[in-house]
Amino acid sequence: MNEVDDEARFLAAYDLGAYPRPSVAVDIALLTVADGALHAALVQRAGHPQRGRWALPGGFVRPGESPEDAVGRVLRVKTGLTDVYTAQLATFGDPDRDPRGWVVAIAYYALVPVDRLRAGLTTADDIVLARVLVPDGTPLAASAVAVAESGEIPLAFDHAAILGRAALRVRGRLWYAPIAFELMPDEFTLRDLQLTYEALLGRETDKNSFRRRILASGLVAPVGRRRAGMRARPAELYRFDRRPADA
Amino acid sequence: MNEVDDEARFLAAYDLGAYPRPSVAVDIALLTVADGALHAALVQRAGHPQRGRWALPGGFVRPGESPEDAVGRVLRVKTGLTDVYTAQLATFGDPDRDPRGWVVAIAYYALVPVDRLRAGLTTADDIVLARVLVPDGTPLAASAVAVAESGEIPLAFDHAAILGRAALRVRGRLWYAPIAFELMPDEFTLRDLQLTYEALLGRETDKNSFRRRILASGLVAPVGRRRAGMRARPAELYRFDRRPADA
DNA sequence: AAAATAGTGTCTATGAGACACTATAGT
DNA sequence: ACTATAGTGTCTCATAGACACTATTTT
Numbered sequence: 083m084n085e086v087d088d089e090a091r092f093l094a095a096y097d098l099g100a101y102p103r104p105s106v107a108v109d110i111a112l113l114t115v116a117d118g119a120l121h122a123a124l125v126q127r128a129g130h131p132q133r134g135r136w137a138l139p140g141g142f143v144r145p146g147e148s149p150e151d152a153v154g155r156v157l158r159v160k161t162g163l164t165d166v167y168t169a170q171l172a173t174f175g176d177p178d179r180d181p182r183g184w185v186v187a188i189a190y191y192a193l194v195p196v197d198r199l200r201a202g203l204t205t206a207d208d209i210v211l212a213r214v215l216v217p218d219g220t221p222l223a224a225s226a227v228a229v230a231e232s233g234e235i236p237l238a239f240d241h242a243a244i245l246g247r248a249a250l251r252v253r254g255r256l257w258y259a260p261i262a263f264e265l266m267p268d269e270f271t272l273r274d275l276q277l278t279y280e281a282l283l284g285r286e287t288d289k290n291s292f293r294r295r296i297l298a299s300g301l302v303a304p305v306g307r308r309r310a311g312m313r314a315r316p317a318e319l320y321r322f323d324r325r326p327a328d329a
Numbered sequence: 330m331n332e333v334d335d336e337a338r339f340l341a342a343y344d345l346g347a348y349p350r351p352s353v354a355v356d357i358a359l360l361t362v363a364d365g366a367l368h369a370a371l372v373q374r375a376g377h378p379q380r381g382r383w384a385l386p387g388g389f390v391r392p393g394e395s396p397e398d399a400v401g402r403v404l405r406v407k408t409g410l411t412d413v414y415t416a417q418l419a420t421f422g423d424p425d426r427d428p429r430g431w432v433v434a435i436a437y438y439a440l441v442p443v444d445r446l447r448a449g450l451t452t453a454d455d456i457v458l459a460r461v462l463v464p465d466g467t468p469l470a471a472s473a474v475a476v477a478e479s480g481e482i483p484l485a486f487d488h489a490a491i492l493g494r495a496a497l498r499v500r501g502r503l504w505y506a507p508i509a510f511e512l513m514p515d516e517f518t519l520r521d522l523q524l525t526y527e528a529l530l531g532r533e534t535d536k537n538s539f540r541r542r543i544l545a546s547g548l549v550a551p552v553g554r555r556r557a558g559m560r561a562r563p564a565e566l567y568r569f570d571r572r573p574a575d576a
Numbered sequence: 577a578a579a580a581t582a583g584t585g586t587c588t589a590t591g592a593g594a595c596a597c598t599a600t601a602g603t
Numbered sequence: 604a605c606t607a608t609a610g611t612g613t614c615t616c617a618t619a620g621a622c623a624c625t626a627t628t629t630t
Contacts, residue, residue, distance in 0.1 A: 102392045103350040106422070106433055145349045145431060149422040173420040173435050175353070175396040184392060186353055186433070188420050273609075290611070291592050298591095308601095314608035315600040520582075537584070538619050545618095561581035562627040 104175070104184040108152045109140035109241065111171065111191040111248035112161070113214070114199045115265050115281040120214045122245055123199065124228060124235065125160060128208065131181045132238040136212070136228065138245065140187070149188045157192065160209065161202035167264035168192040171248055179240050191248040193264035216249045216284060224250065256282055260301050263322040269305055271317035272296060300325075351422070351431040355399045356387035356488065358418065358438040358495035359408070360461070361446045362512050362528040367461045369492055370446065371475060371482065372407060375455065378428045379485040383459070383475065385492065387434070396435045404439065407456065408449035414511035415439040418495055426487050434487075438495040440511035463496045463531060471497065503529055507548050510569040516552055518564035519543060 112123040124136040139160045143152040150168070157163050171189040179185065203209055212228040212235050226246035228235040237245065255261055262278050276292045296302055303323040308316040359370040371383040386407045390399040397415070404410050418436040426432065450456055459475040459482050473493035475482040484492065502508055509525050523539045543549055550570040555563035 101352065101389060103352050104390070104392075105348065105350050106353065142348055143351070143422065143433075145351075146424050148424060149420065149433070170419055172417055173396065175390065175435065177393050177395060186390075186396075186435075188422065188433075271609085288593050288595085289609090290595085293610075294592080308609095310601080312608070313602050314606075315602090315610085317609055518582085535620050535622085536582090538621085540583075541619080555582095557628080559581070560629050561579075562583085562629090564582055 102184075104186045106143045106149075107140050107185055107187045108143060108149050108156060109138045109174075109187045109189045109244055110153055110156060110168070111138055111189065111245050112157070112166075112199070113191060113193055113248065113252065113265075114196045114211070115278050116196045116211060117213075118277055118281050120216070120249060120281055120284075121196075121211045122214050122226075122228065122248075123161065123203065123209055124212050124237070125209045127238055135238040136210070136235050136241075137238040138189075138241045139209070143188075149190075153190050153192070161199065163194060163198065163202045166192050166194050167261065169261075171244070171251055174240060174244065176240075187244075189244045189248070191252060193252070193261060195265055195267050197267060214245060214249055216246060216253075252282055253284070257295075260299075260322070263301070266322065269307075269319045269321055271309055271319060272302075273317055275302075275320070349431075351433045353390045353396075354387050354432055354434045355390060355396050355403060356385045356421075356434045356436045356491055357400055357403060357415070358385055358436065358492050359404070359413075359446070360438060360440055360495065360499065360512075361443045361458070362525050363443045363458060364460075365524055365528050367463070367496060367528055367531075368443075368458045369461050369473075369475065369495075370408065370450065370456055371459050371484070372456045374485055382485040383457070383482050383488075384485040385436075385488045386456070390435075396437075400437050400439070408446065410441060410445065410449045413439050413441050414508065416508075418491070418498055421487060421491065423487075434491075436491045436495070438499060440499070440508060442512055442514050444514060461492060461496055463493060463500075499529055500531070504542075507546075507569070510548070513569065516554075516566045516568055518556055518566060519549075520564055522549075522567070 114121050114123075123139060125139050127133050127135055127137050139156055141152060141156045143149055147155070149170075153168050154164070157166055157168075168190050171191050173186060173188045175186040177184055179187070199211070203211065210230060212230045215227040215229055217224055217227070224246040225242040226249055227242070228237060228245065252261065256279065262275065262282065265278050266275060272293055275296065276287065276289065279292065280286055301323055302320045305319045305321050307319050309319055310316040361368050361370075370386060372386050374380050374382055374384050386403055388399060388403045390396055394402070400415050401411070404413055404415075415437050418438050420433060420435045422433040424431055426434070446458070450458065457477060459477045462474040462476055464471055464474070471493040472489040473496055474489070475484060475492065499508065503526060509522065509529065512525050513522060519540055522543065523534065523536065526539065527533055548570055549567045552566045552568050554566050556566055557563040
């Protein structure tokens with residue numbers, strides 16, 4: 083009997099189910115920049131547990147589905163969005179993190195321009211855009227605070243920690259990966275882009291320095307038009323140039 | 330009836346088990362630097378599936394256990410090591426990644442000085458230290474290649490991809506987090522440290538530049554002794570200074 | 577003395593912050 | 604003409620690579 087048949091027979095008889103298994107969910111820090119500040123989409127929990135509290139959009143991963151698939155499904159169902167930039171953040175598996183029982187959450191962050199996000203949110207009213215305050219002087223494992231007009235919003239489960247980690251991750255990757263462009267409309271001015279960077283970084287940056295870096299990166303290409311109608315000199319419009327900067 | 334009682338009653342009756350759940354495992358890229366090169370600990374699979382192939386040490390997460398707990402347990406059982414630096418890498422949840430069925434793997438990387446690792450491996454002989462080749466010019470999702478004296482070692486499941494990601498993660502964090510010290514003995518020379526950096530980076534660095542950076546970082550403190558017995562001028566010994574560089 | 581390794585001096589290139597300056601639109 | 608915003612010139616400072624040099628030990 084050869085090894086391949088042997089393995090095939092083994093697999094047919096194999097039963098993973100002998101051991102207890104956790105539920106696996108995805109939770110998504112769906113981020114955008116609005117009014118010059120970082121915001122996250124939050125859904126109000128309709129049922130128990132933690133009814134009435136606000137949570138990151140999420141859901142259980144279904145059989146035959148990859149976690150990335152689940153993220154796409156959750157975003158589509160809860161916000162109507164497709165083709166959103168998403169990246170894995172971290173996995174939270176503390177056995178006590180969810181009062182319903184053993185739930186391992188794979189956390190993702192997603193970035194989408196405000197306008198697209200707002201368009202999706204008009205349909206559902208159990209979902210809001212809340213401003214995210216990242217406590218500064220943040221080392222690691224810093225919890226974010228979500229704020230709406232009504233004041234601070236209490237988050238469910240460990241979602242404040244996830245949100246904080248997501249904000250810090252985005253901040254840390256900002257200069258190394260072209261993720262800020264995921265938050266921009268198709269055409270934007272360098273000033274717009276700088277405001278997005280500043281919102282994500284939580285601090286101001288020098289104008290000239292910023293322009294040099296962006297233009298030198300080659301990630302941006304002028305469209306050849308300018309944005310008029312403002313009350314001063316019109317700014318050149320740019321678009322994100324996805325080309326991998328070929329040699 | 331108040332909200333708290335309501336929620337308590339709900340939780341008592343709640344059954345997560347209505348939905349199918351995956352098994353959740355941890356896989357550990359246990360890394361060290363030996364002979365001036367990155368190495369990983371690999372265990373030979375005793376049973377099916379993929380019997381005879383080499384895999385990262387790993388195991389299923391048990392009920393009541395956090396993934397970090399599971400990592401600690403696996404390291405203790407398979408290598409005898411405790412107090413090892415570990416950090417989460419990423420979670421791999423593709424439904425087809427394991428032929429046994431639906432297994433979500435939370436991948437970690439762990440760093441340990443060679444001497445400690447070798448001491449642990451002497452007890453078990455189904456575990457080896459294999460050199461890790463990270464294909465250069467690596468963008469992302471680069472698979473590593475494990476090499477032993479006998480030549481290239483075929484890895485089980487998606488472990489080559491995990492190992493590649495781990496190597497790149499360590500490389501990327503090297504200058505931003507004091508992780509290289511996790512690979513050093515208690516006392517070391519700056520030359521030793523530089524060789525470790527070079528092994529992880531996969532390239533040489535300038536001696537003077539390296540010394541300036543390390544000494545300026547304040548992460549290192551001279552012990553006040555030197556290492557003699559070499560065939561030239563003895564080098565000053567340093568130790569890792571974990572103090573958070575107080576103001 | 578020669579070899580080998582530890583450790584330093586110093587030049588240059590690069591890149592980012594600071595900030596004053598010029599340019600061009602609307603009113 | 605005035606104001607507001609876009610865009611540039613240029614100085615300084617910090618950091619890292621290059622590389623030659625000095626220092627100290629073993630043989």
